[in-house]
Amino acid sequence: MHKFGIFALAALLFSGCTSEEKRSLVQKLANRYKATVSIQTGINKTSRKDDYDGRYVAALIKNPQGMTPEKLGDLRFPATACAHELFQLYERGGTGGYDYYQVAFQIGNETHKFTFPASDMPVYSAELAKLHRVLRSLTTSDYNPALFDNQYIKADSKKFHRLLQGTDTTKAALLGFITSQKDGQKFVAAKYFLQKDSITLHLTLVTKVGKTTHPVVGATIGAQRITY
Secondary structure, three states, rough: OOOOOOEEHHHHHHHOOOOOHHHHHHHHHHHOOEEEEEEEEEEEEOOOOOOOEEEEEEEEEEEEOOOOOHHHHHHHHHHHHHHHHHHHOOOOHOOOOOEEEEEEEOOOOEEEEEEEEEEHHHHHHHHHHHHHHHHHHHHHOOOOOOHHHOOOOOHHHHHHHHHHOOOOHHHHHEEEEEEEEEEEEEEEEEEEEEEEEEEEEEEEEEEEEEOOOOOOOEEEEEEEOOOO
16 A cells, blocks of 8 residues: 555445444454454555555454464465455445455564455355355255265265254354366355364365355365363
8 A cells, every 4th residue: 555545534434334333343353363453444546557446445453363474375264254244344235335355464574465356255255155055054954965066076975964963053153265266267165163062173165156056066174172
């Protein structure tokens, strides 16, 4: 960002969120990442091709515990999760009109920024909603094995169902998601943490953007036991 090109705007001026909702999200992110969190909106005016132009929402997460510069690749997941929550809050009802969302992690003397065009966020939001419906199905007795596309994945979907059945999805934590492209197709991989008794389950579900039948094209699951 360029200090001469940024004009601070009040969050209530353009978005549909209230100051209380903004404070609630700040506190939620601060608790999640054990960090100091701030959110601001503004306008960046620039002609530089390597910078984003227009109205933005930016979150700064300072000194999150457990995150280090050596784990930069891991930051993509919490960055997308945070950007998605900003999008849900500020674009509610389609009234936001922002051009991009930015999430920055300040760790020690280094700052790692991730920027997401607002035009991409509705697509990601729809894919996450689709994967969450799959997740709910995996945890219930009426699970449909056809959710897994055997053309892409050879994993035993019944094993996933046995491991996840009875898990409370309302307590599932979305770590975040990443996107990739292959042969002109775009994919979204979402990573979840779920609690079952004394075990934390790490679940990753992969889908192809726009795919509605047999939506799961990739999946992994792992477990970590909590000892007291």
